Amino acid sequence: MSALLSLSHVTKVYRQGGMLGRRLITAVKDVSFELGEEPEILSIVGESGSGKSTVAAMILGQTEPTEGELQFDGKTVAIHSRAERKAFMKEVQPVLQNPFEAFNPLKRVDRYLFETARNFSASGKRPDRQQAEKMADAALHHVGLTLEEVKGRFPHELSGGQLQRVAIARALIPQPRLLVADEPVSMVDASLRMAIVNLFGRLKSELGLSIIYITHDLATAYYVSDNIIIMRKGEIVERGRARTVLDNPQHPYSRALKDAVLGADFSPAT
Numbered sequence: 001m002s003a004l005l006s007l008s009h010v011t012k013v014y015r016q017g018g019m020l021g022r023r024l025i026t027a028v029k030d031v032s033f034e035l036g037e038e039p040e041i042l043s044i045v046g047e048s049g050s051g052k053s054t055v056a057a058m059i060l061g062q063t064e065p066t067e068g069e070l071q072f073d074g075k076t077v078a079i080h081s082r083a084e085r086k087a088f089m090k091e092v093q094p095v096l097q098n099p100f101e102a103f104n105p106l107k108r109v110d111r112y113l114f115e116t117a118r119n120f121s122a123s124g125k126r127p128d129r130q131q132a133e134k135m136a137d138a139a140l141h142h143v144g145l146t147l148e149e150v151k152g153r154f155p156h157e158l159s160g161g162q163l164q165r166v167a168i169a170r171a172l173i174p175q176p177r178l179l180v181a182d183e184p185v186s187m188v189d190a191s192l193r194m195a196i197v198n199l200f201g202r203l204k205s206e207l208g209l210s211i212i213y214i215t216h217d218l219a220t221a222y223y224v225s226d227n228i229i230i231m232r233k234g235e236i237v238e239r240g241r242a243r244t245v246l247d248n249p250q251h252p253y254s255r256a257l258k259d260a261v262l263g264a265d266f267s268p269a270t
């Protein structure tokens with residue numbers, strides 16, 4: 001079976017500083033993994049600076065690898081034009097960490113949904129106002145909201161959790177095959193995190209969506225992900241089925257991470 005996404009020996013080196021004192025930072029080092037055709041939630045966890053966001057940026061085509069290759073649906077991820085970006089974004093959508101940064105505070109949130117509906121209609125035809133509203137409402141239903149609830153509202157008139165749901169709804173409008181969510185719950189109130197993470201599980205089963213879930217939060221990763229990758233200093237130190245890895249981490253770093261985040265005696269009831 002072919003892969004939806006594959007990273008093959010991907011390395012990313014950043015150059016920092018000017019002519020004098022130039023420094024090379026290897027943010028990601030020889031990383032390889034695949035997402036199959038079957039919908040899957042893959043969590044990428046690791047401490048700050050372990051290279052998670054750089055992996056996300058490469059998957060989203062925002063930055064190119066220094067070495068190695070990323071393929072989506074059998075084609076090398078390489079975006080050189082607006083048309084290529086648009087075609088790629090139909091298939092792969094980001095969900096950002098801070099929903100308040102994803103929306104202009106002076107723009108009503110429904111306008112974002114309508115614009116996305118107009119730009120990324122699955123049929124390829126530009127929908128009229130009524131059709132765009134229908135598409136927005138359908139996407140909002142998938143995240144537990146309705147157009148009526150958000151219509152005419154500015155970002156600050158919604159809670160962080162609601163706004164993140166609107167951001168996810170917007171990402172669903174093009175009917176992508178992959179969501180790349182980089183720390184999507186870290187700015188959301190702790191009591192609402194699980195609801196958003198559970199939403200990912202539903203989107204996977206209801207829409208057949210694959211999700212890369214980048215997080216510090218091992219507890220939510222444990223509950224929602226099928227597979228997990230643990231990164232440290234740009235490298236994958238451990239990978240496998242999420243529950244297997246987190247129930248019994250093998251690498252000393254994974255053990256330390258688990259103990260630090262979940263407590264040494266973490267043992268979920270389920």
Ligand SMILES: Nc1ncnc2c1ncn2[C@@H]1O[C@H](COP(=O)(O)OP(=O)(O)OP(=O)(O)O)[C@@H](O)[C@H]1O
Pocket residue numbers: 014015016025026027046047048049050051052053054055
């Ligand atoms: N644009 C950039 N230019 C230079 N160095 C960068 C750039 N982006 C990231 N880095 C460096 O690459 C390394 C990996 O960073 P990255 O943001 O990918 O890690 P992370 O695991 O996502 O961390 P965090 O959880 O804090 O976001 C860090 O040392 C970081 O300082």
